[in-house]
Amino acid sequence: MAVCLCMLALTVVMLSYVDSVRLVGEKTQISQLARKYILKMETEGRLTDADRTTLCQELESLGVTGVDLGGSTLEKAGYGEAIVLVIRGRLRDGYEFEEKRVSVAKH
Numbered sequence: 757m758a759v760c761l762c763m764l765a766l767t768v769v770m771l772s773y774v775d776s777v778r779l780v781g782e783k784t785q786i787s788q789l790a791r792k793y794i795l796k797m798e799t800e801g802r803l804t805d806a807d808r809t810t811l812c813q814e815l816e817s818l819g820v821t822g823v824d825l826g827g828s829t830l831e832k833a834g835y836g837e838a839i840v841l842v843i844r845g846r847l848r849d850g851y852e853f854e855e856k857r858v859s860v861a862k863h
Contacts, residue, residue: 775849782847785818786855794841794857801832801861803841811843820845833861 793811797803803811808825815823827842843855 779847779849779851782818783853786815786820786843786853789814789818790841790843790855790857794839794859797829797839797841798859798862801834801837801863802829802839815843815845819848822846827856835861835863837861 789811793803793807796807800807803825808830811825812823822845824844825842826844827840829839829841833839837860839859839861841855841857844853846852
């Protein structure tokens, strides 16, 4: 009986671990996308309409729903001015996230 309880407990811990690793992996992919687009924003001075559309499509392909880019720099910033990329959404299991990157325009 004790062995069965231990096996059950280990199974629960293992499933929880696998779920956590998956969430960390998905968040890492989102962070990489944010890095890619903040670098583009540095040269453009803002998040262009085309980049906004592509970013949303890439996020949706990762399973992100409820994408919100509110707070991101959409108007062209001058050289040396701050630019911000804010990505909010929900991962597959409903976990909400926010990724924020800040840099300066270098165009």
